[in-house]
Amino acid sequence: MSVSTYSERPAAKAGETDGFSVPWSRPRPKRAVVSGRLVSAVTILLLLAAWTAAASLELVSPVFLPSPAAVWAKFVVGARDGFVDATLLQHTLASLWRVFAALIVAILVGVPIGLAIGISRIGRGVFDPLLEFLRPIPPLAYLPLIIIWFGIGEPSKILVIAIAMLAPVALSTAAGVRGVSRERVDAARSLGATRAQVIRHVILPSALPSILTGLRIALGAGWSTLVAAELVAATRGLGFMIQSAAQFLVTDVVVMGILVIAIIAFALEFVIRRVERVLVPWAGRE
Amino acid sequence: MTHLILDKVSVHYDGQPAPAVERVSLDIAKGDFVVLVGRSGCGKTSLLNVAAGLVEPAGGLATVGGRPITGPGSDRAVVFQNDALFPWLTARENVAFALRLRGVSADKRARRADELLSLVKLGDAGDKRIWELSGGMRQRVGLARALAAEPEFLLLDEPLGALDALTRERMQTTLLDLWAAAQVGVLMVTHGIEEALVLATRIVVLAPGPGHVVRTFETHFGRRYAAGEPIRAIKADPAFAAARAELTGAIFEGEAA
Numbered sequence: 001m002s003v004s005t006y007s008e009r010p011a012a013k014a015g016e017t018d019g020f021s022v023p024w025s026r027p028r029p030k031r032a033v034v035s036g037r038l039v040s041a042v043t044i045l046l047l048l049a050a051w052t053a054a055a056s057l058e059l060v061s062p063v064f065l066p067s068p069a070a071v072w073a074k075f076v077v078g079a080r081d082g083f084v085d086a087t088l089l090q091h092t093l094a095s096l097w098r099v100f101a102a103l104i105v106a107i108l109v110g111v112p113i114g115l116a117i118g119i120s121r122i123g124r125g126v127f128d129p130l131l132e133f134l135r136p137i138p139p140l141a142y143l144p145l146i147i148i149w150f151g152i153g154e155p156s157k158i159l160v161i162a163i164a165m166l167a168p169v170a171l172s173t174a175a176g177v178r179g180v181s182r183e184r185v186d187a188a189r190s191l192g193a194t195r196a197q198v199i200r201h202v203i204l205p206s207a208l209p210s211i212l213t214g215l216r217i218a219l220g221a222g223w224s225t226l227v228a229a230e231l232v233a234a235t236r237g238l239g240f241m242i243q244s245a246a247q248f249l250v251t252d253v254v255v256m257g258i259l260v261i262a263i264i265a266f267a268l269e270f271v272i273r274r275v276e277r278v279l280v281p282w283a284g285r286e
Numbered sequence: 287m288t289h290l291i292l293d294k295v296s297v298h299y300d301g302q303p304a305p306a307v308e309r310v311s312l313d314i315a316k317g318d319f320v321v322l323v324g325r326s327g328c329g330k331t332s333l334l335n336v337a338a339g340l341v342e343p344a345g346g347l348a349t350v351g352g353r354p355i356t357g358p359g360s361d362r363a364v365v366f367q368n369d370a371l372f373p374w375l376t377a378r379e380n381v382a383f384a385l386r387l388r389g390v391s392a393d394k395r396a397r398r399a400d401e402l403l404s405l406v407k408l409g410d411a412g413d414k415r416i417w418e419l420s421g422g423m424r425q426r427v428g429l430a431r432a433l434a435a436e437p438e439f440l441l442l443d444e445p446l447g448a449l450d451a452l453t454r455e456r457m458q459t460t461l462l463d464l465w466a467a468a469q470v471g472v473l474m475v476t477h478g479i480e481e482a483l484v485l486a487t488r489i490v491v492l493a494p495g496p497g498h499v500v501r502t503f504e505t506h507f508g509r510r511y512a513a514g515e516p517i518r519a520i521k522a523d524p525a526f527a528a529a530r531a532e533l534t535g536a537i538f539e540g541e542a543a
Contacts, residue, residue, distance in 0.1 A: 194387075282415070
C-alpha cells in the first residue's frame, strides 16, 4: 500500500464538495453577491414608485397623502421663500443647534455619571435607579414640568432633548467602563498610575468605543424628542414647522419636514460612524 | 541589596471556603530569576498578585526593600499573559506609558522607548499599532513597557502562555537577555516545565489544597545561557533531562498517576 502525500492528491475539481461543508450548504455562488446597498436602494425606489402611483391615481385624498411632486415643490418653496416666517435652512439650523447643544449637555453630565456608575458602587447605587426611572418616561410627559420649572425659553427646549439623551450616554459609558479589562487596569497601576491616571489614561480610552455608540443612540433619541421640545413656544425649528403645518392640514409640509429630519439623522449617523473609524480604529480588532 | 520578600503569606479570597495559599515564604533578590510552577489551583498567580500589590494577603507580610507592600507600584512592574497593551497608543507610546505618567518630556520618553524597543528586537516597530503586531511582538512590547518603569522586580504572570511553541522558545531567550541586561529580580509564573528550567535560577514547586511550597530547586541553566552557552546545547545536556525528570516528579508528587 502506498502512502500518498498531500501534493500527490488530485486537486479538488471545481464544484466538488470538499467533505467539510455541511451537505445542505450550497456551494458558494460564482456570481457577484447582491450588495445590501443595492437592495436598500431598490426598496426605496419601489416605495417612491408606489407612493407616486397612489398619489397620481388619487387612491387617497392629497390631504392624507400628498404626491411626491407636491412635497418636492414645498421643499423648493421652503428652501427659497420659507415657511412660517423662516426658510427651511433656518428651521434646520435651529433644530440642529438644539440637538447639538443638548448632546453636549448630555455628554457633560452623562459621561461622568456613567463613569461613576462604572467604577464605584456608591455611584452605581445613586445613579442607576435615577436613570432607570428617567429612561422610560416619554418627553411629552415631563414637558409640562420643564415649562413650569424653567419657563418657555431656549434652555427648556434643550433640556427636554438632553434628558432624553442622558440615559443612553450614561448607560453606554457605564457599560464601556465596566467592560475595561482588569489586566489593563492592573498593568497601568503596576506601572505607577494613580487612580486618577488610571481613569484618564486607561478607563476612558477603553470605554470610548462604547461611549461613541451611546452618542449615536442619543442622537437618535434626540431627534425623536425634537418635535416635543419645539412644542414649547418655538418660532423656528423643523419640529415647530411640522406642527404648524399639521394644524393647518398642510400635509405636504409635514411629509417634507419628516423627510428632512430623516435625511439629517441619516447623515449624522454616517458622520459619527466615520468619526468612530478615526477615533477608535482598534474597536473590534483587539 | 533590595529583596522582595513574602513572609508566611496566606491568601484567602472573599466567599471562598478555603484559603488559596497558606503560609508561603519567598525571598527574591535583585538578579534572581524565581519561577513558580505547580498544578492548577496551587496559588501561583495569587502569590504573584500579592507581590504586585494587587491582592492583599490574609496573613503574613509582603515587603520590598524592607517596606510593606500596600499596593501596586512601578518598582514591581507586572506583565500578564494577555498583553494588556493599550490599543489606542502605538507600540512606542505603550512603552513610554510609565514615563508619561511621571511627566517625562515627549521627546525624551520617545527616545527611551525606542531604546527599549531595540532591546526587545522591535526597533523598527515603534509606530505600529498594537493590532498590527503578532502575539510574540505584543509580549515584547509588554516587556519593554514594564522595563520602561525601571522596576527593581519584574513580575511575569505566564507571559509566554498564549504564544505558539516556536515563538515561545524564542521568547525564552529574549527574557534571559532582558533579565541579564536590566539587572532586575524576576518572579515568574509558568505552566511550562522546560521553560522553568531554561529560565530560572530558582524553581519553587507549589501544590494545591491550599497552595503551599513542596520543593525548591536551585538551577543554573539560565545562568549558563547568560554566560554565553547556546540554548540548544543546554537543553541537550543530560543534566537538563535529569533536572526535568526530577522537577516533573516533584510537581506531580502525591497525585495519582
